[in-house]
Amino acid sequence: MKRLLVPAFGLLLLGGCASLDPAPHCDMSRVAGQRDLVAGPAMVEGETSPLKEMPMNSVSITDPNIIRKLYVRSIAARRTGTGTVEVVAQVVNCTDFPLNAEARTQFYANDGAASEPVSAWRRLQLPARTSNTYRELSLGDKTVDGYMIEMREGK
Amino acid sequence: MITRLLAVSALALLVPLMAEAQTVGAKVPPYQAPAKAAPPARDGGEALDAAAPRPNPFKPQDDVIDRFRDAYAQGGRPRLAIWWNRQLSDTLAQWYSETRTVTADKSSNSTEGDLSLKQSGAKQSVTETQRRAGDSAERPARDETWDWEFQDGFLSPFLQADANVVDRTMITRIMGAGAEEIDPKTVEVMAMQGMADVMVEVLVADSARSTTGYELRARILDVKSGRVLAMVNSRALKEWQKTDKAAATSSGFELPDEDDESFGPERADQRYKATSSGFERKRKPPKLAVIAHNLATNVMSAMLPRLEGGAVPVAKTTDPAAPTPITPPQAAKPAPNQSAVPLPDVEAKPLPAPDKPAKVEAQNVETGPAAEEPPMPRPTKQ
Amino acid sequence: MRRLPALASALAAGLALSACQSVDNSAGSPSVYIDPGSVGPVKGVGIESQDIIGMTDQMMRDMLAQPRLANAQAAPNVIIDSEYFHNESSSRLNKNSITDRLRVGLNRAAAGRMQFVGRHYADMVAKERELKRQGVVDKATLPAARAPKGGDYRLGGRITSLDSRDPKSGMMQRYNQIVFEMVDLESSEIVWSGIYEFAKAAQDDIIYR
Numbered sequence: 055m056k057r058l059l060v061p062a063f064g065l066l067l068l069g070g071c072a073s074l075d076p077a078p079h080c081d082m083s084r085v086a087g088q089r090d091l092v093a094g095p096a097m098v099e100g101e102t103s104p105l106k107e108m109p110m111n112s113v114s115i116t117d118p119n120i121i122r123k124l125y126v127r128s129i130a131a132r133r134t135g136t137g138t139v140e141v142v143a144q145v146v147n148c149t150d151f152p153l154n155a156e157a158r159t160q161f162y163a164n165d166g167a168a169s170e171p172v173s174a175w176r177r178l179q180l181p182a183r184t185s186n187t188y189r190e191l192s193l194g195d196k197t198v199d200g201y202m203i204e205m206r207e208g209k
Numbered sequence: 210m211i212t213r214l215l216a217v218s219a220l221a222l223l224v225p226l227m228a229e230a231q232t233v234g235a236k237v238p239p240y241q242a243p244a245k246a247a248p249p250a251r252d253g254g255e256a257l258d259a260a261a262p263r264p265n266p267f268k269p270q271d272d273v274i275d276r277f278r279d280a281y282a283q284g285g286r287p288r289l290a291i292w293w294n295r296q297l298s299d300t301l302a303q304w305y306s307e308t309r310t311v312t313a314d315k316s317s318n319s320t321e322g323d324l325s326l327k328q329s330g331a332k333q334s335v336t337e338t339q340r341r342a343g344d345s346a347e348r349p350a351r352d353e354t355w356d357w358e359f360q361d362g363f364l365s366p367f368l369q370a371d372a373n374v375v376d377r378t379m380i381t382r383i384m385g386a387g388a389e390e391i392d393p394k395t396v397e398v399m400a401m402q403g404m405a406d407v408m409v410e411v412l413v414a415d416s417a418r419s420t421t422g423y424e425l426r427a428r429i430l431d432v433k434s435g436r437v438l439a440m441v442n443s444r445a446l447k448e449w450q451k452t453d454k455a456a457a458t459s460s461g462f463e464l465p466d467e468d469d470e471s472f473g474p475e476r477a478d479q480r481y482k483a484t485s486s487g488f489e490r491k492r493k494p495p496k497l498a499v500i501a502h503n504l505a506t507n508v509m510s511a512m513l514p515r516l517e518g519g520a521v522p523v524a525k526t527t528d529p530a531a532p533t534p535i536t537p538p539q540a541a542k543p544a545p546n547q548s549a550v551p552l553p554d555v556e557a558k559p560l561p562a563p564d565k566p567a568k569v570e571a572q573n574v575e576t577g578p579a580a581e582e583p584p585m586p587r588p589t590k591q
Numbered sequence: 592m593r594r595l596p597a598l599a600s601a602l603a604a605g606l607a608l609s610a611c612q613s614v615d616n617s618a619g620s621p622s623v624y625i626d627p628g629s630v631g632p633v634k635g636v637g638i639e640s641q642d643i644i645g646m647t648d649q650m651m652r653d654m655l656a657q658p659r660l661a662n663a664q665a666a667p668n669v670i671i672d673s674e675y676f677h678n679e680s681s682s683r684l685n686k687n688s689i690t691d692r693l694r695v696g697l698n699r700a701a702a703g704r705m706q707f708v709g710r711h712y713a714d715m716v717a718k719e720r721e722l723k724r725q726g727v728v729d730k731a732t733l734p735a736a737r738a739p740k741g742g743d744y745r746l747g748g749r750i751t752s753l754d755s756r757d758p759k760s761g762m763m764q765r766y767n768q769i770v771f772e773m774v775d776l777e778s779s780e781i782v783w784s785g786i787y788e789f790a791k792a793a794q795d796d797i798i799y800r
Binding site: 136137140176177191193194 | 628629630641644645647648649651652653655656657658661662700702704789
């Protein structure tokens with residue numbers, strides 16, 4: 055039995071060397087497992103909303119075409135010199151093909167209502183296995199308290 | 210086994226927490242009013258309100274007019290005859306001829322033997338065809354209304370200075386009344402000499418280099434001596450010089466072209482017109498009346514030293530209100546020049562002018578001493 | 592065991608009910624209206640509605656993050672029109688559609704952080720001022736101003752393009768570059784710049800009218 059196992063182990067190692075893919079590697083099953091949709095804002099007091107959505111201050115990939123191709127590495131929000139809010143999201147293209155994505159941001163006031171019109175779709179070019187940064191600035195300053203980024207495939 | 214299960218479930222619980230840490234971004238930092246941006250430091254921003262308006266070189270120069278008034282009175286109030294766009298020419302008569310026919314009656318004259326140039330009793334008549342010469346004083350006519358505006362602008366400072374301005378046409382007519390047979394040129398000179406002291410000849414010429422499309426020249430002449438008292442050329446006036454500044458264009462600032470010889474008066478107030486695309490600068494030169502007014506004040510300035518120095522002769526005896534008309538036409542004529550070639554007896558007959566619709570008149574040429582060969586006609590100039 | 596069919600039927604009914612209440616995930620009714628912010632059915636290599644919306648939105652937000660424009664001690668007077676915004680590209684377009692959207696978007700979002708000068712209404716204002724001063728109309732309700740507003744900053748910019756075509760395939764490619772700049776009208780200092788660029792390739796260029 056041991057005689058058989060040693061060559062098999064060697065083969066496995068060989069196989070491991072052969073499949074040296076360039077980074078980044080996206081473990082989509084973990085990404086899917088980590089996704090935690092939250093209930094939307096409740097309309098009736100004491101009851102949860104039947105709407106399940108991405109939490110506030112997150113990127114929601116709304117397009118099934120790219121949901122398994124892109125990974126949002128990080129999202130940051132900061133105030134600019136005029137008090138407006140800048141959100142920055144780093145997006146990774148997990149595929150071996152160039153991708154076109156576009157994103158827009160809705161900024162919200164602290165009462166949950168949209169504080170301003172949604173931004174225009176901003177195009178993101180993602181060559182194979184690269185990351186790119188999506189940035190958006192708010193129009194308002196003190197009215198902005200939260201944001202939600204939507205992302206879809208660019209056409 | 211149970212511990213393993215617990216560990217797995219604990220891990221499963223931890224995973225969503227990590228997921229949130231990764232996909233959910235940071236909250237928006239609370240708003241804190243940022244410090245206001247200070248206005249940029251400027252070297253002369255506050256001077257904008259106190260800025261004086263640009264000096265207008267075409268504004269009425271009352272000080273010059275006042276000085277002229279004093280100097281004019283001091284100089285004996287010479288009468289000014291203004292020639293509007295009429296150039297003083299050296300043509301003496303208005304009539305000229307190209308041909309003449311000489312009819313000599315030699316029946317009673319024998320030319321045998323020694324040729325005698327003395328002719329006694331022999332008659333020789335010369336038939337000369339004359340046509341009226343184009344008036345060399347005439348210049349390309351401008352619009353009538355242009356003339357009006359120009360004359361208005363030019364005369365107003367002189368009238369303001371209470372100057373004796375006489376009209377060329379009027380004095381010519383007065384002088385020539387009853388003496389229609391005398392050449393108008395002669396009448397003109399007599400009128401100028403008798404009823405004016407200073408001639409102001411104002412000329413306008415088309416000019417492509419000028420922003421106005423024309424140039425102006427004024428000459429001030431003493432009608433008695435023909436002396437040039439002053440001369441003003443618009444090209445040399447400082448008001449007509451271009452301001453030597455770099456021009457702002459869509460491709461930056463452009464320095465003035467050294468070879469650019471254009472000139473012309475510019476508006477000082479930089480008028481802007483409100484249009485649907487904002488304010489647009491009016492590139493029009495100042496109004497004609499303003500330019501003419503400016504020329505007049507420049508003429509005044511040029512005359513000032515002459516007037517103050519007493520260089521302008523004034524005929525005290527003649528009064529423009531009561532001129533001496535030419536009663537006998539012959540007598541009123543200037544004394545014939547003895548050195549000139551004797552004029553033959555010429556019989557003139559009218560001939561319609563082919564090129565110019567000029568009025569054709571017959572005119573008797575003075576009968577001079579008879580000669581064998583017809584003398585040359587009077588030197589005329591077309 | 593006899594309960595099994597009953598349970599199964601209840602389960603089936605429940606499933607059926609849940610199916611009825613699920614999202615009807617099918618396409619909506621077709622319409623002639625399309626989203627101007629997204630690529631439409633007619634697409635070429637030129638500047639299109641989604642590009643105009645995209646660029647003006649980006650520039651507007653960027654301007655509002657520039658302290659000298661949007662956080663000055665005194666709200667600056669800005670002029671945003673197409674007077675100094677030049678189209679040097681091969682795209683045929685009305686540049687007013689860019690500058691107008693920018694001005695409207697900014698004015699709505701500025702909330703007093705900037706003041707806008709309607710320079711393209713200069714003749715309208717001048718006429719009314721003249722009428723008031725001549726007494727043809729009354730003074731209206733607002734106090735008089737010595738002169739119309741002057742500008743602190745004005746938009747300038749340029750649209751340029753680079754075209755290339757493959758003669759074999761007829762493939763057309765165009766790089767569009769749109770530059771926006773805010774210029775200090777006293778010192779000619781450029782206080783803010785923004786660039787929007789994109790390249791498009793298509794089999795055949797469509798006709799823009």
